[in-house]
Amino acid sequence: MMRRSRQNYVCWQCLCLRPAERALSRRPVPRSTAAAFSTLATPSRPSSPATLHRAIAQQRARSVSTTPPRASDTAPATAWDWSPRVKSLRATSEESLIRERLRKWEAENPAPALAVPEDTPVEGSVGNTMTKNGKDFTFKLKDSADDDEAMQPHFDGVDMVDLSSSGSVLQAGDLIEVSPGPYAVRLLAVCLGSFNGHLHFYTHTGKWFTSRSPRSDFVVKNFVQDPAELHAIVDAIPSISSSSVVLNELQDLNIGPSRDLASSLIRKMYKFQSASRLIHQTYVERLSRAHTQLGDEERLLSLREIADALLPSSLKRGKPTFPPEALYAVYSVIGVDDIAFRALNNGARHHESYLFFLQSAETQGNVYHVEQMVRDYFESLGTQSAKTARTLAVVTASFSHFLSEAREVIDQARKARERAPGGMVGPSKKGQPEPPAIKIPAWSETSLAVIKFMHHWAGLGDLRVGSRCHWIGASVLRAIGRYEDDVVLDSTVGWTFLQEIGWIPPWDLSARHYLRLPELPLVRHPSLAAAPAPKTTAALLVPDQLAHLRQDFARSTVYCIDSADTLDVDDGLSLEAAGNGEYWIHVHVADPASRILHNSMLAEQAGLRSQTSYLAGFYQRMFDHDGVREAFSLGPNQAALTFSARVTEEGSLVDSKVTPTILRDVVYITPDEIASLCGDVAQPAPPDVFEVGTPPANRPPVRNMATARDLSRQQRNEIKMLSKLSKALHNVRLQKGAIPAYLPRPKARVSLDNVTITAANKHSVYYSGDPFITVSYGDISGSSLVSSLMQMAGEVGARWCHERDIPIPYRIQLLTGQNPDALLEFMREVFHPQLMAGKSPSSEDYRNMRTLVGGFDMSTTPGPNYAMGLDLYTKVTSPLRRYPDLLVHWQIKAALLEEHRRGKSLVVRALPGDAAARSGKETPPPGNKGKGKASEPRDFLPFSKRSLDEKVLPRLRIRERHAKLLDNVDGNSQWILQALVRAWRFGEGSQAVPETFRLTVTDVASKRVIKGRLDWFERVATVNLEDVNGVVRMASVKPGDVFRVELVRVNVHTNTIFAKLLEKIE
DSSP states (O other), X not given: OOOOTTSOOOOHHHHHHSOHHHHHSOOOOOHHHHHHHHHHHSOOOOSOHHHHHHHHHHHHHHHHOSSOOOXXXXXXXXXXXXXXXXXXXXXXXXXXXXXXXXXXXXXXXXXXXXXXXXXXXXXXXXXXXXXXXXXGSOOOOOBOOOOHHHHSOEEOSSOEEOOOSXXXXXXXXXXXXXXXXXXXXXXXXXXXXXXXXXXXEEETTSOEEEESSBOOSEEETTSSOOTHHHHHHHHTOSOOOSOHHHHHHHHHTTOXXXXXXXXXXXXXXXXXXXXXXXXXXXXXXXXXXXXXXXXXXXXXXXXXXXXXXXXXXXXXXXXXXXXHHHHHHHHHHHTTOTTTEEEOTTSOOBTTBOOEEEOOHHHHHHHHHHHHHHHHHHHHHHOOOHHHHHHHHHHTHHHHHHHHHHHHHHHHHHHHEEEETTTEEEEEOOSSOOOOOOOOOOOOHHHHHHHHHHHHHHTSOOSOTTOTTHHHHHHHHHHHTSOTTOSSOOHHHHHHHHHHTTSSOTTOOHHHHHTOOTTOOOOSSGGGOOOOOSSOHHHHOOOOTTGGGOEEEEEEEEEEEOOTTOOOOOEEEEEEEEETTEEEEEEEEEOGGGTSOTTSHHHHHHHHHOBOBOOTXXXXXXXXXXXXXXXXXXXXXXXEEEEEEEEETTOOEEEEEEEEEEEEEEEEEOHHHHHHHHTOOOOOOOOOEEEESOOOOOXXXXXXXXXXXXXXXXXXXXXXXXXXXXXXXXXXXHHTTOOOOOOOOEEEEEEOTTOEEEEEOSSOEEEESOOEEEEEEOOOOSOOHHHHHHHHHHHHHHHHHHHTTOOOOEEEESSTTTSHHHHHHHIXXXXXXXXXXXXXXXXXXXXXXXXXXXXXXXXXXXXXXXXGTBSSOOOOSOTTTBHHHHHHHHHHHHHHHHHHHHTSOOOOOOOTTSHHHHTTOOOOOTTOOOSSSOOOOOTTSSSOHHHIIIIIHHHHHHHHHHHHIIIIIIHHHHHHHHHHHHHHTTOOSSSOOOSSEEEEEEEEETTTEEEEEESSTTOEEEEEGXXXXXXXXXXXXOTTOEEEEEEEEEETTTTEEEEEEEEEOO
């Protein structure tokens, strides 16, 4: 609380030196004390620096010692001897009675002790960020908060997707900004290189530290351009061990290259920092109003776009972008304003920093409005002035009304559902009379303002850990008075509050909220969702622009291989014999690009969503309109874009082409039928299945599905040959280093069929019944036919575009060309054998793989995709479900039309395996244009290379990663934890949850936290220091150790399980 202006300010140090009575009174300071302060304000200068240092050291010793100093310890008369002056501030007759007064007060006012937040909190807990700062502790950079599941690249059947949050690849000489934990300490550091899986850094404060996967929001590439500048520092690194334990010990001992040795590097960083501060000071007025100069709507912005709006273009000095010093000045301002900006560090870094989520002006204003409202409310409770109390009572009347409404509706909600700790409410109560329908209040504007702030705080995750705004949410919860049992009123309790007032469903997933991106509305309740625009699909589509180019596939049977409940059928296969043991494999893909313009309303919607969301319980198509699915899903007489490859029975690609087509004979069949027909054996998956809730009734298939018996002999033979060719293609990729197998992952399937609405208004909804959740390991079809041929289609599309110099989002690994030998050895000797044996590689192995390949990315510059065994690759087979595929289709459509208009091919280079290459034309490697033919302008394309690099791909990367994280990692994990809580705490489930589990240690963080995997669907669990339970010394725990543990608590909101050690098993 702010002090009243009529009270003179006295610092806490002086208050501690004064007796209790004098500190609590408002009497004027005695003259003797004022004189003492006057004396302290103008001390005499010590005779020498050595004397000064000795005096300060002795004074520090006195301040912590409980025994009086010896005469020999007294400082010389010429030094600063503060002890007499300090004593003059104390009354000799009142020798600090504060302890006695506190003991007496405690005896008269008994109450349970409240937990004080830790100064160095572990993950998932609240830290003391108000009275401590990072300078009080030893610097240690926290690795990216990826668990093993996010660190592992995810294979979705046609692509390897990187979901880690480490950002772009760091190399020696790069400058980064790092911050240790939640504290507002920002350090500059230069990367010294990567050694044995650990990146080594040197800070501008003279500290050496290491990290396996640092999370940095700001990077300057090639800050040190001459590697020789780093040689001496690298040589002085005390260890390049691969052991985190060894490196952490050395860092704890502050061992590392000296400041003298790194003086030139420190000066370089200091010069950069000084230049940035000068720009900040010069344009402080503009920068301090950053949030007011970027518009009122929420937006997704890059650092360069923000700088363009805030800084004068003269600072660019004739170059297209601002210098790094100017960008860092902008970043330093917006990086601390978490009310207006949030760095989206779940995706790849774009240029110098991550993209930023700019909050709308309404959201920003609401934070300040609620803050003042809550402050006034508590001021009114504590004021002693009747006049002030009356004034504040009028101001806070609406807030007080909200509190009483919230209490009443929470009390009603708890009659139907028991509240559970950990960010969720319990299932509907059974075995007792149905409670009366909940009376939902008509939330006033003030109530909605508070609720929206609580959603902003607890759901959207827009406030950083050390934000000053956390007190607002905690104070609202305290004022409501229904969460007294919680030791810490954090965002998890706030999430429960939102569930209990019906703002979100009882089973909602926080991942849906904190992974939401700008301009994409969040549907809190399906019943509150706005209906699609009434405009018919036909009005949104244009005539088929490729109609005059389409070839009729009347003589071929097209096999659409999908599950029986698939709605968007966007790919099919057919076979055509070419003679001499060669075959044309045709992959027919739905062709929405031929009728949806790239700048239309439908295209904008698809770009914002990036893909169809298959999150259990919250399915959402990329295109809302059912008419889009009906217009483009493959079927008889439907248009398609066909990617064709001519291959041998040995799997060699001889030729390829892309053709607009019309399909006639289409057969729908499931992958299991294909596997049965081809005699493929499914990879065994763990048999574990866990269910909670009431199973729903079976649903009929959405279309007629054929079986193997329904097919003709020719059709069966074609499918068998397609299977044989797909295996041959896969074997060729394996020889190039492709990952041979993908292990099944635990997957939650959810049905809301047994859920009904009991009360609702336009803001809140209450439900009866609960989701049916099934947890099992994902289905693994015995046939690789579909995935292998879909990858072939992506290779054909990438080659076709590369030959014509058409920019598209190629799927690449960033560093495969730099480490080919080491990568090949590691994959064949370490990584692949574990996968083939059905064993999941350790997190350390995944980190090593990522270090060697450099991460997975989208780029307009083609490159190899080592993990898939392909020299060129893009995704093209799901334009109804994935925006990147649709984007490639738009580029190909424009090129096809241009080739038809010109009457000649746009090919500027030939690749190995194409007809042009066999005719003897030059075949430069991917990435080169060749010397024989210059590339012509590509202004007929809807997307230029520059627009893709600067505008489209940065946003597409973050949207795709957020969508994949939601579907495959965070959202899926929260459904599994909900099932666990309902069984463990409420006794639901098809089988009882074990009382104890086996925990296999994967990491030990800072000697305070053990992380490992449980033997229950491979869930990650955390053991804090206080839960070691005397079983073992924390310093002796190492990865691979196995313990028997029991659950302590499960926090669904933060996606964490906490366990307690019971005994060491091995």
